[in-house]
Amino acid sequence: MRIVIIGGSGHIGTYLVPMLVEGGHEVINVTRGQRDPYLPHAAWRQVQQIAADREAEDAAGTFGARIRDLEPEVVIDLICFTEDSSRQIVEALRGRISHFLHCGTIWAHGHSTRTPATEDQARQPFGDYGIQKWKIESALLSEARRGGFPATVLMPGHIVGPGYAPLNPAGHFTPTVFTQIARGEALCLPNLGQETVHHVHAADVAQAFYRAMARWSSSIGENFHTVSPAALSLRGYAEAMYDWFGKPPALTYLPWEDWRKTVTEQEAAATWDHIAHSPCASIEKARRLIGYAPRYSSLEAVQEAVSWLIDHSVVQN
Numbered sequence: 001m002r003i004v005i006i007g008g009s010g011h012i013g014t015y016l017v018p019m020l021v022e023g024g025h026e027v028i029n030v031t032r033g034q035r036d037p038y039l040p041h042a043a044w045r046q047v048q049q050i051a052a053d054r055e056a057e058d059a060a061g062t063f064g065a066r067i068r069d070l071e072p073e074v075v076i077d078l079i080c081f082t083e084d085s086s087r088q089i090v091e092a093l094r095g096r097i098s099h100f101l102h103c104g105t106i107w108a109h110g111h112s113t114r115t116p117a118t119e120d121q122a123r124q125p126f127g128d129y130g131i132q133k134w135k136i137e138s139a140l141l142s143e144a145r146r147g148g149f150p151a152t153v154l155m156p157g158h159i160v161g162p163g164y165a166p167l168n169p170a171g172h173f174t175p176t177v178f179t180q181i182a183r184g185e186a187l188c189l190p191n192l193g194q195e196t197v198h199h200v201h202a203a204d205v206a207q208a209f210y211r212a213m214a215r216w217s218s219s220i221g222e223n224f225h226t227v228s229p230a231a232l233s234l235r236g237y238a239e240a241m242y243d244w245f246g247k248p249p250a251l252t253y254l255p256w257e258d259w260r261k262t263v264t265e266q267e268a269a270a271t272w273d274h275i276a277h278s279p280c281a282s283i284e285k286a287r288r289l290i291g292y293a294p295r296y297s298s299l300e301a302v303q304e305a306v307s308w309l310i311d312h313s314v315v316q317n
């Protein structure tokens with residue numbers, strides 16, 4: 001099939017684009033051309049690269065037509081962040097494609113209520129990113145269910161892979177937290193460390209897109225959590241990482257208002273965003289309808305990423 005992927009050189013595309021090429025598909029990747037995938041792969045030589053800035057072309061109202069003119073059968077949209085951007089591409093592609101796969105997020109749930117959360121739970125998203133993603137998801141599913149537009153929405157958790165720092169057990173991205181743990185030094189967690197995070201390996205996100213595309217008759221009009229089999233509490237995550245480095249856990253705890261003063265403003269903002277959501281999502285629907293079978297647990301995904309950080313001297317072991 002002729003597949004256009006928008007934003008295919010990042011976390012997800014690093015795995016998904018080679019998978020699509022190896023599956024015998026013709027792949028066109030639309031990006032600004034500013035970065036390379038995290039891992040090299042011979043398949044990239046067979047990919048047609050189109051340079052375009054979606055934000056600028058959305059503002060000019062031309063991005064949808066650009067994608068339509070590439071004459072895709074399938075479009076995988078990894079970088080849509082506003083309702084307006086989504087509406088533009090849907091209008092341009094209506095009646096022209098056989099499948100449209102949008103990358104959403106578990107942030108579209110808002111805070112956790114009953115866990116593990118299922119896709120059909122009532123949503124209470126907060127923050128501009130989560131609200132916009134929820135609006136895009138709702139609009140796409142409603143378009144699909146009314147019979148007009150063949151959309152599927154995949155909802156990843158915290159994406160992890162070799163080449164970049166994973167969300168750490170303190171709920172932010174500063175990789176020195178892993179160095180502290182590797183050295184057996186104390187790590188302070190907010191509250192009682194019972195709030196949760198839900199990672200997923202980028203290769204498993206790619207797998208979910210691929211399977212949703214292959215099982216289009218079960219996936220059109222549906223949304224799927226795309227996470228590892230189980231979320232982790234910050235405490236459980238930290239203890240497992242001390243154990244992985246062969247060190248006894250050295251955890252301390254502070255109430256949020258005191259804890260936030262022990263880190264930078266940026267770290268506190270990232271941690272707040274993660275613990276306020278405390279995601280814990282079920283993958284049962286994705287298992288059942290598209291045969292999603294993640295290869296990585298949260299810890300396996302993180303440990304592969306941290307091994308890369310050690311090899312590249314970002315984390316000192």
Ligand SMILES: NC(=O)c1ccc[n+]([C@@H]2O[C@H](COP(=O)([O-])OP(=O)(O)OC[C@H]3O[C@@H](n4cnc5c(N)ncnc54)[C@H](OP(=O)(O)O)[C@@H]3O)[C@@H](O)[C@H]2O)c1
Pocket residue numbers: 006007008009010011012013030031032033034035036052053054055056078079080103104105106155156157158159160
């Ligand atoms: N990261 C997470 O933990 C996470 C969690 C849940 C959901 N998500 C969702 O995952 C999606 C992002 O996927 P990802 O993490 O694989 O992406 P990513 O690693 O951030 O890569 C972004 C890709 O889009 C291209 N790009 C960025 N800005 C562009 C623009 N203005 N015009 C054209 N191309 C542009 C980049 O290439 P150039 O820079 O060369 O243009 C690159 O190929 C989003 O929909 C996000 O909501 C992410």
